[in-house]
Amino acid sequence: xxxxxxxxxxxxxxxxxxxxxxxxxxxxxxxxxxxxxxxxxxxxxxxxxxxxxxxxxxxxxxxxxxxxxxxxxxxxxxxxxxxxxxxxxxxxxxxxxxxxxxxxxxxxxxxxxxxxxxxxxxxxxxxxxxxxxxxxxxxxxxxxxxxxxxxxxxxxxxx
Amino acid sequence: xxxxxxxxxxxxxxxxxxxxxxxxxxxxxxxxxxxxxxxxxxxxxxxxxxxxxxxxxxxxxxxxxxxxxxxxxxxxxxxxxxxxxxxxxxxxxxxxxxxxxxxxxxxxxxxxxxxxxxxxxxxxxxxxxxxxxxxxxxxxxxxxxxxxxxxxxxxxxxx
Amino acid sequence: xxxxxxxxxxxxxxxxxxxxxxxxxxxxxxxxxxxxxxxxxxxxxxxxxxxxxxxxxxxxxxxxxxxxxxxxxxxxxxxxxxxxxxxxxxxxxxxxxxxxxxxxxxxxxxxxxxxxxxxxxxxxxxxxxxxxxxxxxxxxxxxxxxxxxxxxxxxxxxx
Amino acid sequence: xxxxxxxxxxxxxxxxxxxxxxxxxxxxxxxxxxxxxxxxxxxxxxxxxxxxxxxxxxxxxxxxxxxxxxxxxxxxxxxxxxxxxxxxxxxxxxxxxxxxxxxxxxxxxxxxxxxxxxxxxxxxxxxxxxxxxxxxxxxxxxxxxxxxxxxxxxxxxxx
Amino acid sequence: xxxxxxxxxxxxxxxxxxxxxxxxxxxxxxxxxxxxxxxxxxxxxxxxxxxxxxxxxxxxxxxxxxxxxxxxxxxxxxxxxxxxxxxxxxxxxxxxxxxxxxxxxxxxxxxxxxxxxxxxxxxxxxxxxxxxxxxxxxxxxxxxxxxxxxxxxxxxxxx
Amino acid sequence: xxxxxxxxxxxxxxxxxxxxxxxxxxxxxxxxxxxxxxxxxxxxxxxxxxxxxxxxxxxxxxxxxxxxxxxxxxxxxxxxxxxxxxxxxxxxxxxxxxxxxxxxxxxxxxxxxxxxxxxxxxxxxxxxxxxxxxxxxxxxxxxxxxxxxxxxxxxxxxx
Numbered sequence: 042x043x044x045x046x047x048x049x050x051x052x053x054x055x056x057x058x059x060x061x062x063x064x065x066x067x068x069x070x071x072x073x074x075x076x077x078x079x080x081x082x083x084x085x086x087x088x089x090x091x092x093x094x095x096x097x098x099x100x101x102x103x104x105x106x107x108x109x110x111x112x113x114x115x116x117x118x119x120x121x122x123x124x125x126x127x128x129x130x131x132x133x134x135x136x137x138x139x140x141x142x143x144x145x146x147x148x149x150x151x152x153x154x155x156x157x158x159x160x161x162x163x164x165x166x167x168x169x170x171x172x173x174x175x176x177x178x179x180x181x182x183x184x185x186x187x188x189x190x191x192x193x194x195x196x197x198x199x200x
Numbered sequence: 201x202x203x204x205x206x207x208x209x210x211x212x213x214x215x216x217x218x219x220x221x222x223x224x225x226x227x228x229x230x231x232x233x234x235x236x237x238x239x240x241x242x243x244x245x246x247x248x249x250x251x252x253x254x255x256x257x258x259x260x261x262x263x264x265x266x267x268x269x270x271x272x273x274x275x276x277x278x279x280x281x282x283x284x285x286x287x288x289x290x291x292x293x294x295x296x297x298x299x300x301x302x303x304x305x306x307x308x309x310x311x312x313x314x315x316x317x318x319x320x321x322x323x324x325x326x327x328x329x330x331x332x333x334x335x336x337x338x339x340x341x342x343x344x345x346x347x348x349x350x351x352x353x354x355x356x357x358x359x
Numbered sequence: 360x361x362x363x364x365x366x367x368x369x370x371x372x373x374x375x376x377x378x379x380x381x382x383x384x385x386x387x388x389x390x391x392x393x394x395x396x397x398x399x400x401x402x403x404x405x406x407x408x409x410x411x412x413x414x415x416x417x418x419x420x421x422x423x424x425x426x427x428x429x430x431x432x433x434x435x436x437x438x439x440x441x442x443x444x445x446x447x448x449x450x451x452x453x454x455x456x457x458x459x460x461x462x463x464x465x466x467x468x469x470x471x472x473x474x475x476x477x478x479x480x481x482x483x484x485x486x487x488x489x490x491x492x493x494x495x496x497x498x499x500x501x502x503x504x505x506x507x508x509x510x511x512x513x514x515x516x517x518x
Numbered sequence: 519x520x521x522x523x524x525x526x527x528x529x530x531x532x533x534x535x536x537x538x539x540x541x542x543x544x545x546x547x548x549x550x551x552x553x554x555x556x557x558x559x560x561x562x563x564x565x566x567x568x569x570x571x572x573x574x575x576x577x578x579x580x581x582x583x584x585x586x587x588x589x590x591x592x593x594x595x596x597x598x599x600x601x602x603x604x605x606x607x608x609x610x611x612x613x614x615x616x617x618x619x620x621x622x623x624x625x626x627x628x629x630x631x632x633x634x635x636x637x638x639x640x641x642x643x644x645x646x647x648x649x650x651x652x653x654x655x656x657x658x659x660x661x662x663x664x665x666x667x668x669x670x671x672x673x674x675x676x677x
Numbered sequence: 678x679x680x681x682x683x684x685x686x687x688x689x690x691x692x693x694x695x696x697x698x699x700x701x702x703x704x705x706x707x708x709x710x711x712x713x714x715x716x717x718x719x720x721x722x723x724x725x726x727x728x729x730x731x732x733x734x735x736x737x738x739x740x741x742x743x744x745x746x747x748x749x750x751x752x753x754x755x756x757x758x759x760x761x762x763x764x765x766x767x768x769x770x771x772x773x774x775x776x777x778x779x780x781x782x783x784x785x786x787x788x789x790x791x792x793x794x795x796x797x798x799x800x801x802x803x804x805x806x807x808x809x810x811x812x813x814x815x816x817x818x819x820x821x822x823x824x825x826x827x828x829x830x831x832x833x834x835x836x
Numbered sequence: 837x838x839x840x841x842x843x844x845x846x847x848x849x850x851x852x853x854x855x856x857x858x859x860x861x862x863x864x865x866x867x868x869x870x871x872x873x874x875x876x877x878x879x880x881x882x883x884x885x886x887x888x889x890x891x892x893x894x895x896x897x898x899x900x901x902x903x904x905x906x907x908x909x910x911x912x913x914x915x916x917x918x919x920x921x922x923x924x925x926x927x928x929x930x931x932x933x934x935x936x937x938x939x940x941x942x943x944x945x946x947x948x949x950x951x952x953x954x955x956x957x958x959x960x961x962x963x964x965x966x967x968x969x970x971x972x973x974x975x976x977x978x979x980x981x982x983x984x985x986x987x988x989x990x991x992x993x994x995x
Binding site: 325326339340 | 936
């Protein structure tokens with residue numbers, strides 16, 4: 042049985058992330074979207090907010106759960122009895138970093154597999170950082186984040 | 201239900217291809233390895249030989265079938281009622297071409313998904329062309345093609 | 360005064376090319392779309408057909424002329440008294456080849472400048488070769504070539 | 519009418535930047551070199567110094583103005599009634615980031631176009647960071663920054 | 678006579694670095710592994726620790742010395758009367774940065790040559806940062822750093 | 837003792853190749869420039885002409901010999917008792933192919949090392965193909981090939 046983990050910072054979840062989750066959910070029954078807690082970074086949104094954003098954006102997808110983790114991904118996979126990592130690849134970047142991580146994880150845990158989905162080409166320029174920069178300057182983030190969380194992301198940066 | 205197609209020229213199937221097939225077979229029950237018949241190219245091995253090489257290399261993998269097709273991949277997917285394309289990405293190349301194809305196929309058939317597996321890093325330099333060049337010059341191809349077909353590949357190039 | 364040349368094989372002109380021409384025509388009054396005649400290649404469409412395809416696709420753009428040339432681009436630029444080369448860059452490829460050509464041309468003709476437009480992201484997978492392959496296999500090329508030439512391209516490959 | 523903006527940090531302006539400005543000024547009559555004020559970064563030179571450096575380096579180019587802005591580039595373009603963004607591409611990097619920005623800006627403002635000039639190949643290794651690192655260690659920055667500002671940049675790092 | 682410098686942060690030295698040193702030592706009699714002291718970065722290990730790690734890892738290689746330097750590499754080369762820089766290239770990254778540095782150094786010092794060795798493909802995912810992240814989370818770093826220093830690296834991160 | 841081979845098609849040798857040979861000759865006493873005879877390609881210049889071109893271009897470099905070979909590079913290295921392959925990397929391309937070859941050769945012959953020199957940045961756009969295309973169209977190839985062979989290359993394409 043396949044149990045998937047889609048790990049990431051999701052600070053905040055974007056329409057590109059949601060596209061990956063939606064397409065993965067069409068393939069697999071059991072997906073954990075797992076927010077990585079990185080103590081060395083200062084996220085814009087708390088772990089709880091980020092998980093809440095993902096939950097509201099994926100409420101219509103029955104097989105999708107939301108969780109958080111710290112430490113190594115491969116250790117989290119073992120604790121969850123999960124065997125498949127899902128990652129999105131954006132056409133315009135990501136490639137080398139993602140391959141380094143996949144190669145490292147393959148070395149650390151032989152029974153963990155990584156599959157890559159190509160991010161929809163319309164989202165290939167999209168990142169959480171760009172969303173935050175846009176929102177910070179009062180730009181329009183419609184379509185860049187799920188509709189369910191758009192106002193919350195914008196409110197954070199309003200005076 | 202997921203039905204996968206792993207398309208390619210497989211002229212001949214390499215250990216890198218077999219690694220992708222093996223890992224895909226651990227995830228999915230129903231995989232067709234589909235040899236692309238391209239009338240504009242002159243392959244080293246006939247379609248029948250290439251299919252036979254794959255069959256012998258994957259005989260131990262119960263969910264794997266071997267087939268051939270010509271024309272557009274998305275049309276073949278429809279005829280087979282298949283919905284998932286599997287592609288290997290080698291760390292050292294492939295990226296742009298694979299993304300062009302995946303984007304084109306996503307446009308042509310909305311219900312066809314492509315997933316990428318990273319080829320094992322030890323095979324990242326390996327291609328069917330390199331195998332043929334090596335064999336042509338009498339080099340050692342052990343480990344570069346499945347053991348089951350090694351002699352047949354070498355015999356083709358012996359005097 | 361700026362006189363532009365947009366050189367290429369245009370075998371046939373695609374919607375990606377037309378997007379570049381349209382955006383260039385919004386900036387510059389004087390653009391020659393110049394079909395490169397390469398005696399070492401066998402194009403699918405004759406020079407006349409390719410020029411006719413471009414003319415019909417750009418009839419609504421007043422400052423755009425269509426021409427053909429053989430030999431070095433920089434020599435053609437001099438004959439036309441043109442000083443600006445326009446090139447499209449697709450997000451998924453092109454980069455290195457285009458930079459080699461631009462660097463070579465900058466060396467050959469100091470007064471010739473090259474500017475790059477990024478091809479619309481929706482066309483980043485699109486090439487004349489893909490259009491021909493699709494048409495050859497009876498695939499749908501709507502949206503991939505200008506509407507004005509769609510039927511002509513398809514008819515070429517019909518039985 | 520075309521009104522161009524060449525945005526950047528210019529901390530400090532380099533010979534590579536000046537090469538782009540000079541070549542753009544040969545094409546367009548109306549160019550604003552716009553220093554981006556980023557509150558989250560600590561530049562080596564103040565906005566005023568950076569603008570002064572650019573002014574002195576471009577005094578011989580009649581159509582070039584110098585300005586600064588904060589916030590989104592597309593908003594600044596609207597305020598200036600400008601419609602063309604100019605960016606340099608160095609052969610050795612820049613590509614992916616520049617394409618992400620251009621795609622984002624194309625989405626945010628349909629009437630804003632971005633053109634890319636290839637940085638002169640002799641400057642392809644050159645960046646403001648390298649200039650600062652060299653100057654900090656007492657290295658020779660002749661030819662790497664415009665002659666007009668060389669002493670000022672070096673003086674900043676002298677004991 | 679050739680005198681080589683292999684510069685880097687080595688925070689800490691990895692098996693990938695050691696592979697480069699070992700292969701360089703098979704070619705050249707006189708190699709200085711030189712730890713770069715960068716006052717703007719906070720390394721995990723002190724300069725002395727990093728030099729000690731390298732010394733213990735290379736004790737069996739007679740022509741290899743260990744040193745540290747601050748400032749520009751080309752100035753250090755002159756002080757050492759050295760004429761050859763050795764750098765490893767990992768298949769999965771490094772390329773552009775390394776070429777920028779080599780081009781800059783070639784400009785700064787005409788008599789300094791840079792040669793690149795390809796890092797062993799099994800180490801292409803490996804970096805000092807990954808080693809530290811793994812060790813921080815209690816992951817297994819066997820094989821990723823030289824055996825001689827493995828316990829010291831792990832002890833740093835133990836409670 | 838180090839014995840180097842610099843393999844290639846050299847059809848014809850360019851100023852970029854000569855730059856690599858010159859810099860390698862400053863490091864190593866014993867270099868064979870080895871013309872690869874590839875029966876599947878139709879070169880513009882015969883093996884004898886290509887060797888003659890290299891000989892005349894390198895006559896002033898005492899440690900440089902010229903030879904030709906067919907078959908696998910690693911087999912030629914063994915026959916020559918050579919242990920070091922020299923390759924130039926152009927900033928604008930080459931990277932992936934060169935790494936595939938180096939990885940393959942490292943697998944085939946453990947005692948053969950490959951080092952890469954970065955081609956001079958002024959030659960990063962230069963290739964034998966571009967030289968031939970230029971010469972074919974009567975363009976100026978001064979500086980692109982060694983002075984000693986310029987007339988011979990041009991004469992080939994004159995009427």
